[in-house]
Amino acid sequence: MTEVHRRLERMTRQVQAAARVPALSVALHRADRPLWTFTVGGTGSANPLNGDTRFRIGSVTKTFTAVLVMQCRDDGLLDLDDPIGAHLDVPAHGELTVRRLLSHTAGLQREPYGDVWDTLRLPDVDGLIADLARVERVLPPARRYHYSNLGLALLGHAVGRLRGGTWAEVLADRVLDPLGLSATGVTPGPAAATGFLVDAYSDHVLPEPPTDFGAVGPAAQLWSTASDMARWAAFLADPAAVDPAGAVLRPGTLDEMRMPLTVTDETLWATGFGLGLILLPQGDRVVHVGHDGAMPGFLAGVYGRRGGAGTPGAMGCAVLASSGTAGAIMELPHQLLAAAVSDDPADIEPWTPGEPAPERYRGLLGRWWGEGFEYVFTWRDGALRARGADDPAGKPPAVFAPLPDQPDVLRTVSGREAGELLRLTRDEQGTVVRMHWATYRFTRTQETFEGVDFRGSAPA
Known part of the structure; x- marks a missing residue:
């Protein structure tokens, strides 16, 4: 084990212990070094915790849906300024544009109609769309950032209709398979970690109920491993290195997705939001791009690093946790990325003479x-x-x-x-x-x- 890996492991252990996380799985991807993975804790079942253990990634799912939308745009199936009603037969809110829904600036309410977090019963696609007649537009479009699981769900189903399949089928065919993300999918598989609620006043934990997000799946359904998600983060930051043939998306389209369209807090300009992607400036012209995820019993942070001296190509980090309340893990991917660059920067390529200017x-x-x-x-x-x-x-x-x-x-x-x-x-x-x-x-x-x-x- 290298000194760099010892430091990263110690950072991970400190967060797992201090935040009291039953299972923590991390991975660091970079083009110039082997993949680094580390796990600490237990799955909550007889299955051992290892790099193949799947965790719920929650809203990191939205980044996949955003890529599917941009694929449709690049293929001429839609325009970002099209109303969603042009691609999905909806009883209300059909005038909201694809761009506004993708950037959470459409003003649509956060969740589907009803108290879905009380019942944990989510509608099917037909029910989700029919209930739009009872859904509020809580803000005028373009007024400000307002996060909406419902908005991303509608985009996912529009993609399915345009491609002639379900959102899950299109995702597997057009993103997961081409990038080799074989451990990522809509079901947990037989060896997934159990998600827990950790008691605030004791060391006791209770399992959270398993939930199928139904028609809201394009916003939060996926399960994955840390190694798959570190590769995905690297793709979001440096698609030319991870997908040189452009089989999933052109690098220029990812550039467009990473352009900030709004801030998430109008009084504290610390976080930006692009087309389905969270943008976190780190100083010195470094930005971390990706998304966080939260579901009952699970938290996830998946980010790639761009810019700055010493940053290698295709750098991405994933932190997956089996606690729904260990907020400290949300900072860990950013800390691991920064430490990896600080302690083991990319090699400096020698300058070589080139051709003269025309x-x-x-x-x-x-x-x-x-x-x-x-x-x-x-x-x-x-x-x-x-x-x-x-x-x-x-x-x-x-x-x-x-x-x-x-x-x-x-x-x-x-x-x-x-x-x-x-x-x-x-x-x-x-x-x-x-x-x-x-x-x-x-x-x-x-x-x-x-x-x-x-x-x-x-x-x-």
């Missing part, structure tokens, strides 16, 4: 001025890039790509002013003498907006 762009490399600020244009990794001269080292550059058949007009494909055009102006000798980026003029010397520089030249 002759057409060589003359524009170097320093330019726009809006009174200095920028540096370079050619790196086969693309034109730009950075503010005073940008911090970790800030990503703007990256450009020429338009087809218009080599002097380039699109900003990422970074500052993403989506905007960069236009090059050349003199009679073909030298680039001026550029316009997002319509702002860029020149070789610092100039006023009237075109006067400090050497006293006339306005351009």
Whole structure:
């Protein structure tokens, strides 16, 4: 066992003991090291606790449903701004859009109609849809973040209708099988951990009743292992490494899902929410992306890590617990990810010389001025890039790509002013003498907006 693994194991043991978790299973996935797994505790049955033990992952299920929705969008089966009623025959709330439901900004009430947490009896699909006539829209759409299991359930059933199957069938065919998540499914299997409620004032535990979430399954039904979920977290953070062929989803689509659309608390901007994904900034341009899960007797935290010095590719962590009240485990995946990078950062790849910039762009490399600020244009990794001269080292550059058949007009494909055009102006000798980026003029010397520089030249 390495020193890094000893530290991760000790961190896990400390949380299990302090939070009094009957069974705790963790896994850490990264592209440059073997999978690390660890378990502590017992299953609550004759079955031994090991890396194959399944736990309820609750709302982590929503990330799978979100990926299925984005697959449908990429395949042209729906648009994110379509009303849900265009894809599901509903008696009410059909005007709420796919995007709003996916980002929990539709204003739909949290749960299906009725006191489902009292009865633990969930409706079938027909009943869920019929009961929409009695469901409230508790906030106007786009007003603020309001979490809704019901909203994600509707999206899951819309995906099933569009694909010609049930949500569970489509999930297995289009996500679980292609990614090799063979231990993930809608049933616990024969060797699952028992979920417990731990008494607040003694060491006694009581088993929570097993629940089938019925038609709300697309929001919370799945069971899985820590190793499967660590791989899933790695996929959400770095799909190009986990799924290089793009069999499940294009990396650009995951980029879109990770773009924050709202904050979860309007007074404390600590957590963002994208398209079905929780986004937790960690400082120094690091973000953890994934989801938490809670069901009777179970808690789960499944997150991938992106950005920052030392972060390897395909890094994901899963923490699965058989206690419904051990809130401390929700911080453990973030602590394990940070410790793994701190103690065992990714190897530094050596720089190697590359090809020169195309002759057409060589003359524009170097320093330019726009809006009174200095920028540096370079050619790196086969693309034109730009950075503010005073940008911090970790800030990503703007990256450009020429338009087809218009080599002097380039699109900003990422970074500052993403989506905007960069236009090059050349003199009679073909030298680039001026550029316009997002319509702002860029020149070789610092100039006023009237075109006067400090050497006293006339306005351009």
